[in-house]
Amino acid sequence: ESLFALLFEVLRLFKIFLFLPHAVLHTQNGRVAIVMGGARGMGYETARHLASLGMHVVIAGNSEEEGLQAVKKIHEEGSEGKVEFLFLGLCSLKSVRQFVHRFKARALTLHIPVNNACIMLVSEGKTEDSFELHFGLNYLGHFLLTNLLLDKLKRSGRHDACSRVVTMSSATHYVGILNMEDLHGRSCYSELGAYSQSKLSVVLFTYHLQEKLTAGGFPVTSKAVDPVMVDTDLYNKLCIPAPAAKKPVAKMLFRIPAEGASTAILAATASQLEGVGGCYFYNGERTESADITYDHNVRAERWKQSCALVGLREA
Template identity: 75%
Template sequence: MWLLSVLLPLVRLYLCGVKVLLYQLFNRSFTLPVLPKQNGRVAIVTGGARGMGFETARHLASLGMHVVIAGNEEDEGLAAVKKIHEEGSDGKAEFVFLDLASLKSVRLFVQKFKARGLPLHVLVNNAGIMLVPERKTADGFELHFGLNYLGHFLLTNLLLDTLKKSGTQGRCARIVTMSSATHYGGVLHMDDLQSRACYSSHGAYSQSKLALVFFTYYLQERLTAGGFPVTANAVDPGMVDTALYDNLCSPAQAAKKPVAKLLFRTPAEGASTAVYAAAASEMEGVGGWYLYNGQKTQSADVTYNTDIQAKLWKQSCKLVGLQEA
């Protein structure tokens, strides 16, 4: 039973990976259209100091946005800001510390941001970890679920009022959340969201990315019902050559290197759909989508189950200490 609980998530994850690689073998990466200038607009990009997060931040800054790079590595964040400014970007970039594995840090980040009186037009929930050994967050949550999902769940909810005030009916504020094709093989264990019964890094990662899709859809339903000028979409970047794969086991690392050179997307290519969701005119007023390679795509069938969406939302509120309303 234990072996099955560990092997099944691993097999599901790698099958998802093979399907993505086959797609990327026969299909070109999405090419961004010309995007409108974003002068005067403000964005927060979590994990914006490296990989796809950095490419997202630099592109939004090049469009004239004031981009807040939120991350837990100050030196890395400051270096990213320096690089963006050296490129002569039309916008502005800055680094602000945020540890998504700490609910206290999330609350402090939001408190500091709100104290500045800035609007917020785009929130990109990009940061994440993958296939790490069993560890817990500062609040005792399983790390994948706590950082990838719960940290972003709390961050988004605490910033919602600012997003609602910043959006207009003609130009909505936008929430872009980075999921993954691994969500197709994920299983949401409502009675064991912390993977305590039997830990599998593959299962924990897939579950966290699945939870983000549920969250996006339910959030959009709430925004639509309230008539708020904010949209929420989930993005699948494909398989991208970033540091996320550093936790693969040695044989998988060895196999990945030649495959990555041939078939993986670059960080800039992986970020393109997130940038599109954040800034494209075609995405104005569009919410509740799962976007892959620049196109609206069907996510896993289970993600459209509104009962599960509502249950996960309610349980997530309890876990992070939010009132459901």
């Protein structure tokens, strides 16, 4: 038993060394971030780290109890930055609009929205607005939220210190299939298919947003981030033959949430990524995404379609 424990610890230390990017992160005093799903898992670790760098962090989530507990915990750690909670239900377009209204009423600047909130491999269901759950929460909620906050981001950024939109994707986007005629998988629902399509849509959104920002000369960048496999609640449905084996397998093969958050933190704050956007980061490194994500016509069609679904006039 002790031998196995030692092996797991060696593998874990190797994993940390392998995954954590080597970058110097400077203080972020005066900058403001919103971390969606920031009360637990990778979102919490992202919020905690951004606050430790001196940033004013707004944790956005659908559980006030969890959100306030996260705020308290970060404050107790003696964080340099201010942390607060605002309610946001990404399964409701009305809630997204209400959140934006409350945030803008606070007269804060905004430099970094981290679109982290996510569901994975859930049974077929619908959001409040009748969208398929993965598509509605993982993609459309973040799509609307980011667009409604763009005016803040454009005013807050500078060309030597851009605002940065960071959106979590997944390697499953490589196998995602876009069905423009059946966005909700109603003809043949698949949990993996729905999840991978939502994450593919995220990459298309990230790239097309950057295209628009660059064309307008705005000091805002947009990046998609793949945190690799992380041991969070998202993997509760992972098929492991013996339930008792899940914990040691996850410890050996998966990253812990703090490691999973490292690429998002890098994308949000690293000085060497200043002005870099329209790209996909895997394990702290810029890498190629699925071929379809580089098709301008596909990106433009998904953007136009998304605007219609959430009630935005396409700019």
